[in-house]
Amino acid sequence: MPRDLAQLRTEIDAVDRELLAALNRRASLANEVGELKRGEGSPVFRPEREAQVIHGLQTRNAGPLKPENVATIWREIMSACRALEAPQRVAYLGPAGTFSEQAAVQFFGSSIEHVPCVSFDEVFQAATAGTADFGVVPVENSTEGVVTRSLDLLLTSPLHIVGEISLLVRHHLLRKERSLEGIEAVLAHPQALAQCQGWLAKHLPGAERRAVASNAEGARMAAGNPAWAAIAGERAGSEFGLHIAAHAIQDEAFNRTRFAVVCLPQTLAAPQASGKDCVSVVVSVPNKPGAVHDILVPLKQHGVSMTRFESRPAKSGQWEYFFFIDVQGHPSQPHVAAALADLQKLCAYYKVLGTYPVGD
Numbered sequence: 001m002p003r004d005l006a007q008l009r010t011e012i013d014a015v016d017r018e019l020l021a022a023l024n025r026r027a028s029l030a031n032e033v034g035e036l037k038r039g040e041g042s043p044v045f046r047p048e049r050e051a052q053v054i055h056g057l058q059t060r061n062a063g064p065l066k067p068e069n070v071a072t073i074w075r076e077i078m079s080a081c082r083a084l085e086a087p088q089r090v091a092y093l094g095p096a097g098t099f100s101e102q103a104a105v106q107f108f109g110s111s112i113e114h115v116p117c118v119s120f121d122e123v124f125q126a127a128t129a130g131t132a133d134f135g136v137v138p139v140e141n142s143t144e145g146v147v148t149r150s151l152d153l154l155l156t157s158p159l160h161i162v163g164e165i166s167l168l169v170r171h172h173l174l175r176k177e178r179s180l181e182g183i184e185a186v187l188a189h190p191q192a193l194a195q196c197q198g199w200l201a202k203h204l205p206g207a208e209r210r211a212v213a214s215n216a217e218g219a220r221m222a223a224g225n226p227a228w229a230a231i232a233g234e235r236a237g238s239e240f241g242l243h244i245a246a247h248a249i250q251d252e253a254f255n256r257t258r259f260a261v262v263c264l265p266q267t268l269a270a271p272q273a274s275g276k277d278c279v280s281v282v283v284s285v286p287n288k289p290g291a292v293h294d295i296l297v298p299l300k301q302h303g304v305s306m307t308r309f310e311s312r313p314a315k316s317g318q319w320e321y322f323f324f325i326d327v328q329g330h331p332s333q334p335h336v337a338a339a340l341a342d343l344q345k346l347c348a349y350y351k352v353l354g355t356y357p358v359g360d
């Protein structure tokens with residue numbers, strides 16, 4: 001005899017009470033961990049431990065919850081437990097409603113203190129000066145390529161990368177009206193304008209494209225002028241009470257942005273191996289034939305996979321470049337350590353930007 005709705009809800013209520021009791025037991029344990037850590041002066045946030053917890057549960061998960069549900073739920077549970085140990089302040093390009101904010105919440109969970117900033121430079125400053133514990137900045141977009149300012153800041157700043165997260169970025173055309181009639185200007189961050197240039201040329205060829213500090217800032221401004229539209233995500237639309245006049249206008253359907261999570265080395269030492277890690281380095285080589293080829297040889301010799309290779313001008317006026325290289329693995333693995341040591345010997349400049357668990 002199948003149970004009726006009332007019976008099923010009674011059972012759900014009983015399970016919820018068990019869950020609540022179990023979650024509070026977990027939170028009390030996290031409180032104790034927090035006390036231990038305060039005594040030792042060790043970091044509250046341990047991304048490799050969180051990655052292991054989620055991975056371990058996904059391996060044991062018998063369903064019907066999907067593995068991605070398990071990840072989302074436990075990210076929030078650990079965010080709440082972490083906040084009990086000590087609230088983590090996270091800087092990102094604001095205001096509220098940006099994709100950077102979404103990346104910060106997706107990475108740290110929603111139990112964080114928000115530190116919205118007006119530029120990527122300010123995000124780095126906040127995390128360097130200690131007004132934030134962490135910064136979250138975009139480093140690469142699948143349509144537009146690298147976010148050059150972030151890479152330049154990574155090169156010169158004392159911050160290192162401790163995590164990464166990638167978001168599917170869907171840009172909408174947002175405005176006070178529901179139609180495309182009478183739009184004089186489209187406001188967005190230059191990256192978003194570039195990611196939607198095909199759509200704009202086709203549908204709003206006469207509208208001015210105005211670059212602003214962030215997409216959410218554009219949305220805030222469009223909320224005050226019916227002749228303006230903004231390009232931004234849903235979050236910004238609801239934040240500023242705008243309608244979606246056109247859905248998903250980015251030129252590539254699978255437009256993704258990868259964000260780096262950065263902090264001072266004393267906030268969080270390089271994470272221990274999580275089992276699925278990555279090392280980011282930036283190097284420069286002497287300006288001579290074959291030098292770029294040579295730096296890749298140690299990776300091949302030691303069987304280390306390279307997942308990223310980007311160049312940025314060294315700004316010396318001499319056609320010299322910095323190369324941003326990501327390799328798979330963790331320096332505690334002998335073949336990774338040997339490959340990096342051999343690579344370093346060939347470089348005029350060599351800096352490890354970070355070792356961290358590979359993001360989703």
Ligand SMILES: O=C(O)C(=O)C[C@]1(C(=O)O)C=C[C@@H](O)C=C1
Binds near residue numbers: 033045047050053085
């Ligand atoms: O294991 C720890 O070090 C904890 O502080 C506990 C916990 C958790 O909730 O599981 C919370 C914060 C850390 O980032 C990692 C894990």
